[in-house]
């Protein structure tokens with residue numbers, strides 16, 4: 332048999348009707364994740380056509396984007412600052428009741444950002460097709476699932492049919508050789524990769540991250556990498572499932588149990604790309620050369636090691652980006668004054684991310700005048716972090732500790748920066764106004780964000796990790 336890539340195996344197992352010149356493929360969807368922002372119209376469409384949800388058992392909803400991250404008032408009222416956000420939440424609650432969808436809502440111990448809870452619950456599994464009306468659905472590719480964002484109309488299609496019309500994307504292998512240096516993590520790696528291939532380098536492709544450095548990553552780190560695939564323009568990002576994946580998933584509530592687990596692992600082992608399989612495009616990245624990396628412009632492709640001088644603009648959009656960011660070329664980003672630090676989002680709000688930030692912040696104080704917001708990705712992360720006392724580390728350092736949600740990643744419910752303020756953010760998007768009108772976003776790792784909070788300026792976390800054994 333012709334050797335096949337991981338992508339081709341998953342795709343092939345889900346095609347219901349193949350693509351023709353006139354029509355895309357019909358692809359079966361194993362898991363549909365739903366949140367309050369992109370689902371209302373789709374539910375309305377079902378209602379107006381008198382349709383039911385095709386597979387409620389393969390649909391899972393959560394509240395994340397529009398939820399305030401401050402606790403409720405004494406009377407139980409949630410502190411929404413935005414009436415539309417409040418209405419969206421109420422609408423999803425009503426829609427889930429009407430259509431019989433499992434909702435991880437306000438009363439759930441497992442609510443959280445959709446891309447954090449899918450894996451946490453074990454709902455995300457290798458070999459699946461997973462969609463959500465959300466671009467960062469690529470996160471779930473960390474488990475060797477073909478996972479991608481869809482539009483609101485497609486959300487309706489999947490609700491009604493459990494299928495989707497799709498043109499087959501091309502494949503792009505990103506080989507990451509060698510080892511990441513100490514103090515350099517998954518966020519630095521993905522920012523570096525996007526800096527190398529460009530914000531549209533992945534357009535039309537499904538990326539497969541592979542090689543020694545990728546295999547060495549934890550599941551949380553793999554999720555950080557796959558999360559940002561979309562920021563390179565890719566349809567999705569994939570990492571082959573391996574022992575790390577299986578160990579992480581085992582025993583989670585929605586994962587197969589007992590004999591079904593063993594059978595599933597056997598199937599999952601066969602997913603990895605066959606020797607000799609060909610990709611449409613390949614690049615090689617040397618992990619050992621990567622340093623703490625940050626963005627300096629208004630898209631994630633404008634990324635550079637923080638100690639390297641920012642390159643001069645090559646065109647008008649780049650010049651506009653530098654002007655907006657108030658960044659001067661030929662100077663490094665390291666040392667740039669910081670106003671706000673945001674540690675959270677579906678890219679970096681898992682327990683390991685919070686530990687990484689806490690390791691830097693422990694026993695230290697946030698610089699005067701810097702506001703630091705730490706927002707766990709889910710209730711489970713919040714519980715685990717509090718059990719370990721991480722919240723006490725953050726609070727003692729002078730940071731705010733919030734309840735889970737998308738928060739300052741999208742400037743929601745008052746979690747935003749003021750015009751001109753510079754935010755070092757562990758999220759994934761840095762376009763103009765993303766974190767507040769006129770706010771300037773620098774994307775970075777949790778360790779860099781924490782180090783910058785202490786220094787009051789963009790700082791190299793390795794300077795704060797001296798006491799940690801190599």
Ligand SMILES: CC(C)[C@H](C(=O)O)[C@@H](O)C(=O)O
Nearest residue numbers: 368369396464465466467480
């Ligand atoms: C609200 C949603 C449609 C959006 C997305 O698709 O990415 C959001 O999650 C974002 O990060 O901007």
Ligand code: SF4
Nearest residue numbers: 467676677737740741
């Ligand atoms: S955390 Fe940010 S990037 Fe992730 S789903 Fe929410 S808004 Fe989108």
